[in-house]
Amino acid sequence: MSKEAVRSRFTSVFPQLVEELKEILVSYKMPQEAIDWFVKNLDYNTPGGKLNRGLSVVDTYCILNKTTPTELSDEEYLKVSLLGWCVELLQAYFLVADDMMDQSKTRRGQPCWYLNEGVGNIAINDSFMLEGAIYILLKKHFRADKYYVDLLDLFHEVTFQTELGQLLDLVTADEYVVDLDKFSLEKHSFIVIFKTAYYSFYLPVALAMFMSGINSDEDLKQVRDVLIPLGEYFQVQDDFLDCFGTPEQIGKIGTDIKDNKCSWVVNQALLHATKEQRKILDDNYGKKDDASEQVCKDLFKELGIEKIYNDYEESVVGTLREKIEKIDESRGLKKEVLTSFLNKVYKRSK
Structure with missing residues (x-):
């Protein structure tokens, strides 16, 4: 499996993760405006980097179990890749906050999140929500x-x-x-x-x-x-x-x-x-x-x-x-x- 294919399979899990988090907000009866904001926050800040940390979870699991990503069942791959995406969510949480503290201008080749029109200090709460998403996903997929x-x-x-x-x-x-x-x-x-x-x-x-x-x-x-x-x-x-x-x-x-x-x-x-x-x-x-x-x-x-x-x-x-x-x-x-x-x-x- 090529590096591009490995990355592609990993990134294909992200939309499911977003949908699951979206459903949580819907179940809380959050207004659509807030749901759309959270989704934009997730999309803008989580998948845009090299994804080395998240992919390392999958790579390590495969090495430890003497297998390859293609040989994992869909269920097994989903769980290990979700752990990888939780690391990427943690990274996103840190970066959104860190960019505000440092007053940085760019991140991953685009303007820092807080510099986007209408965001500003809302990015502080957005960083908290990125962290909170980790525990929502862990509870749903690993509690048993x-x-x-x-x-x-x-x-x-x-x-x-x-x-x-x-x-x-x-x-x-x-x-x-x-x-x-x-x-x-x-x-x-x-x-x-x-x-x-x-x-x-x-x-x-x-x-x-x-x-x-x-x-x-x-x-x-x-x-x-x-x-x-x-x-x-x-x-x-x-x-x-x-x-x-x-x-x-x-x-x-x-x-x-x-x-x-x-x-x-x-x-x-x-x-x-x-x-x-x-x-x-x-x-x-x-x-x-x-x-x-x-x-x-x-x-x-x-x-x-x-x-x-x-x-x-x-x-x-x-x-x-x-x-x-x-x-x-x-x-x-x-x-x-x-x-x-x-x-x-x-x-x-x-």
């Missing part, structure tokens, strides 16, 4: 399964962990009060592990494991020990691409410099800058104008951040490959699950 509570616990825990990461990100990098002394690689590590790694990497795999009956603490720890540092590496890539990538590559306009983000790039610059270069950063980082942003980008190039990043990438990937080789597969876990994640991330450019 013995792992239902595990699914609920996992989504609640990972959501809270992500919000903790977002909190530290926001208080460390106040958009309007720039203080680079607040930054450190240790803080950056905490932020990206909690804000990105748990929900983007651990969550999809753990969901597929629960559905496959692989739920021992030992196996969950084995995947965490690889996927959390892998998720950190992924976010370091994201920070690097935000500065050195193009909008066409990454699907958005990079704003980390103007937003005073505690990114890996600026933390590396702070480590290697001379006193004179540090003053340039203090004078320009976090400013809203294009000229100051370009000054920072030029300084990053002068400091050789690209080489530092390439060296970091090779080092972390080597360590992760060693960890994967030591995975105990005796209880049903497969090394291939973790290798496939690493292969998707290594050397990505978008």
